Amino acid sequence: MSTTEVSPTALKPPQSSVNVVTLLRQNLFNGWINSLITVVLGWLVITVLYQVVNWVFTDATWAPIVTNLRLFWVGRYPETVLWRVQACLALVLLLFGLSGGLWGGVVRAVASGLAALMVLLALLPFGGGMRLYLAGTALLLGAGFVGGLRFPRLLRWPTIMLWLLSPLIVILLIRGFVTWSVIPFVDTGLWGGLLLTIFLAVVGIVASFPLGVLLALGRRSKLPVVKGFCVAYIELIRGVPLITVLFMAMLMLPLFLPPHVRVDNLVRVLVAITLFSAAYLAENVRGGLQSVPNGQVEAARALGLNVFQSTVLIVLPQALRAVIPAIVGQFISLFKDTSLVSLVGLTELFGIARGVIEQPEWITVTGGVQREVLIFVGLIYWIFCFSMAQISRRIETRLGVGTR
Amino acid sequence: MKLKQSPLLVAMLVLALVLSACAGSAPAGETSTGAGAASVAAASQAAVNSAPLAASTAASTATASTAASVAASEAASTAASASAAAGGTGQASAAASTAAAASGSAAPVTPASAGEYLQTIRNRGRLVCGFHGGFAGFGTLDQSGNAVGFDVDICKAVAAAIFGDATKIEFRPLPSAATRFTAVQTREIDILSRNTTWTISRDTSVGMDFAPTTFYDGQGMMVRTAENLTRLEDMGGATICVQSGTTTELNLTDAFRALNLEISPVVFDTQDAATSAYAEGRCDGLTTDKSQLASIRVGLPNPDEHVIMDVTMSKEPLTPAVLQGDPQWHDLVAWVVYGLITAEELGITQENVDTFSASQDPNVRRFLGLEGELGQGLGVENNFMVNVIKGVGNYGEIYNRHLGPETPFNLPRGQNALYRDGGLLYAPPFR
Structure with a gap:
């Protein structure tokens, strides 16, 4: 016992004397070329930062955001x-x-x-x-x-x-x-701003996830009809941009429906976003399904689980766990893609921004107010997407993705 | 194997059912008429047979509608929309309204049976107006989210004529110019009031019906005051900033080719890029529609250093449009616009309209519905112009509210003045 016991002081790492000056010298000024690069880049960064801060606090006109806050939150509600x-x-x-x-x-x-x-x-x-x-x-x-x-x-x-x-x-x-x-x-036409953005994103995410999983499972099915349908669907949707699907839903759908049937605009957009997102999700989930070794399914069969049980209890949990980053990436992209609905006439966050930029009050502002408004809207999108990424990372850590 | 796959299949089927149920339930909630196709079809025959009778016994208020006339209009609606949806010329609806007009003339005391379009709007309880949503002065959202602008007030005027209330209206933003006509064709919107230029192809092959022009725009040219340019002829050899791929670019080259002058156009993808290039001094002139030039000018660092030349290179009559095929609906929109112009001619404003009720001038009395039955022919109340003027004012008031001297645009009336002031606004008489 005593031979394996070591004195606790012997294992301690040498006390490194870390102070700012040595850190700077070691990393930024170790040689004249690096010093020169540091100085030039430092000057550039400081100049740009100064300009940005100067613009934000003196030149920028933030009035359109302050006076239109309600529009940004809830639109015309x-x-x-x-x-x-x-x-x-x-x-x-x-x-x-x-x-x-x-x-x-x-x-x-x-x-x-x-x-x-x-x-x-x-x-x-x-x-x-x-x-x-x-x-x-x-x-x-x-x-x-x-x-x-x-x-x-x-x-x-x-x-x-x-x-x-x-x-x-x-x-x-x-x-x-x-x-x-x-x-x-x-009326749903009055919903707008961040309210509508979140509504579209949440409904899109919640509805497209099960649909995407089903499509992914269907694509791996051995039934030719199911498989054929899923492959055709996924490849068709992935082959067109979201904006065309949206235009289709908003402008073409009424031509196909009987004249007295009017589907609410918001419902149409929701269905379009869901169907679109599901196709992408299906491919992400399929990647996860492929990562589950065949032995897992065989072991499940050996234990007497049927196809449904082995899929739901054995395969899917492992498959989904493996592709959390890809799925969250898809959700983040869905959140940002909701801005496209402003092109088909729904005033979600970005649509409101376009409207606010054109308010007559700001015509006399030199250069317009689009920079301020777009920066503000961009910041909101960033906060949401960054939070989603953070949540995903926590889930990954908790589920031990990549560590076990 | 098939058996083992079945839970998956079942699950997909269930999902498909749920989805279709959702899609099916939504329209039921939203459909205003709510009548099943079968029942309409069943009712239509009876309604058509009994229509003249019903018309002759109907009450004499313009808004009243008996069950029979509702059924008739629904039948007409089904037929007309079917033909519109099929891309037809709307003959069915035309036929329906001529039939209605015939029955109306047989019994003049009854309200002229509203065309199916007007009846659809009445049943819905509000007018759906397509507007720009992002065009300063013409159609934007104000800080409380209300639609405001010149084009918006035209829609409000029509709503006031139908309902006596300028607020019974739903505004649908149409940010994309390319899709605005589709929105009319699919009856997403009742009226398109979105700085749309009236052209022959839009009137014919696109299937629009244009009401009278509400704003005469034209392509103009902005130059620096210091250059002392007054005529296009002085601009030989100039560089001119212009947005690419627009009629603006074509008009520019046309105008100078006609004068046999060489110019060098500098084209940009967006109007913003063209504007900033001009502001930075890369071009001698900037060209686009005059109304837009005016708002660009006030946004420049020193507006006084720039001047919009008094030349017009193209005609851009901005005009509200409705779907072709329902003459009565087109007539109503047209006469509301004419009414706005006539009100300015007669000096009737939002404030003084009530004082005119004592007027002895027969023109005024007919116009305000104090005598005659001018509204009936349009399917609205005889005093519809009173409601319109109370709702939005006359043409001049609308113009000044959104584009006039009190606004940042300060657009001179120019071509948009009354004919007697040297402009192009000329309304046919109300009689």
């Missing part, structure tokens, strides 16, 4: 019934809080991130009511979190049920009823 959107947001945040408290892990990280975002937004100089609302949602989220942590047994099933019901609640609340004056009908 009527102001008098805005509480319905706020209620939906509060509901979703409460659910995230509850889930974060109940289950921990990735959901908890998401909940904390959302809480931080709400607090941050509440600190921004919005109108008094808006700040109060934002702070309220943050509190609600926190309350849900604590509740979930304290009473896990009591709240587990209600939370799950509420999650399952929430899409219905959100859609009904935002859409309203023609016949019920408490929450009057709001």
Whole structure:
């Protein structure tokens, strides 16, 4: 025993004296060529940064964003019934809080991130009511979190049920009823801004995922009809740009339908996005399916599982786990692709941006306001896509992708 | 093997069913008429047979519609839309409205049976208007998300004529110029009011019907004030910035070829690129539609250093359009526009319209529906112009609200003045 025992001090690495000067010398100024490059690049970076900061704080006109905030959030959704959107947001945040408290892990990280975002937004100089609302949602989220942590047994099933019901609640609340004056009908043509972007992305993601998995399984099927259909579908959709599918849905569909049948524009766009995204997802999932060794299926058979069981319990979990980065990549691209619907007349975030740029108030601003507006919109897209990438990385870590 | 694949097959089938159910349920919720095809077909025969009778016994208010006339119009609607969808010339709808007109003249006290288009709009309860959504001054969204602009007010005027209420309207943004006519052809929109130039091919082969022109635009030329240029003839050898692939580019070369002058056009992909090139001094002149030049000019660093020459290189009559095939609907849009012009001629404004109710001038009395039955022929109330003027004002008021001296554009009326002021606006008489 004593022979394997070593003195703890003997194993410690040598204390490296890391200070700024030596670090700089070692990495940036070790030789005159590197020093020259460092100086030139440093000067360039500082100049550009100075110009950018200068533009952001002195030259840029941020008024179009401040005055049009409501347009950016909800588009033309009527102001008098805005509480319905706020209620939906509060509901979703409460659910995230509850889930974060109940289950921990990735959901908890998401909940904390959302809480931080709400607090941050509440600190921004919005109108008094808006700040109060934002702070309220943050509190609600926190309350849900604590509740979930304290009473896990009591709240587990209600939370799950509420999650399952929430899409219905959100859609009904935002859409309203023609016949019920408490929450009057709001035409889908009035939905817009970030609300519509998120709606399109969430519905697109949720609906295209199962469809994509089915298509991927269908493509590997040994039934010629199923396989043929799936291959034809996937290759057809992957062969055309999304914008053509959207134009098809918006402009050609009415020519094929009987004249008195009018499908809501939003539904058409949703179906188009879902069908398009599903084809790409199918190929991602197929890659995952191919990565599952045949031995897994054979072992499952040997254990007496039928095809359905071995697919759902053995193959799919491993296949999906392997392609999480690709799937999330597809979802991120779907989120950004929603901006294309502005070309077919829906005023989602990017459509609103195009409208705001052209408001007559900013005509007299030298050079227009498109830089400011596009930067703002780009920032919103970035926040969402970056968050999605972060969540995906956490899921990967948790599932041990690439490590086991 | 087939048996073992079956759960997959079943799952796919179920999904397909669910999807089709979703797609099927959506239209049911959205369809305003809501009548099944079969029941319409069944009702149509009876309705057509009894239409003259129903017309002669109908109440005399313009908005009233008996069950029979609704059924008749639905039958007409089915027939007409079928022909429109099939790319036909809309003869069915024309036939339907002539039949309606005949029955109307047989019993003049009844409201002229609205053409099926107008009836569809009435049933829906709002007018669907296609507008640009991103064209300053003509069609944009304001800060509360309302559609605003010159083109938008034309739509509002039509809605006011139909419903007596300029707010019963749904605005559909049409950012892409290429798809605007398809939106009319597929009846996505009732009226297209989106800075559309009236041309022969659009009127004939594209299948539009154009109401009178609401804005006479033309291609202009902006130069620097210091250059002291007043005529195109002075511009020999000049470099001119222009957007590529547009009629603007073709008009530019045409105009100078006609003058036998050499110029060097510098073409850019987008109007923005052409504008910045001009602003940086790469060109002597910048050419595009005059209305656009005016808004470009105020956005330049020193607007006073630039001047829009008093020349017009092309005709761009911007005109609202409706689907070809329902003459009554076209007439209504046309006469609302004429009405806006006539109101300015008569000096009737949004503010003083009520004071005219005491007017003894027969022109004014007919125009405002105080006497005569001019609205009936269009399928609207006789005092429809009162509603229009209360809703949006006369032509001059609309123009000044969006393009006039109070706005950043400060566009002079020019060709868009009344004929008696030297412009092109001339409305046929209301009688």
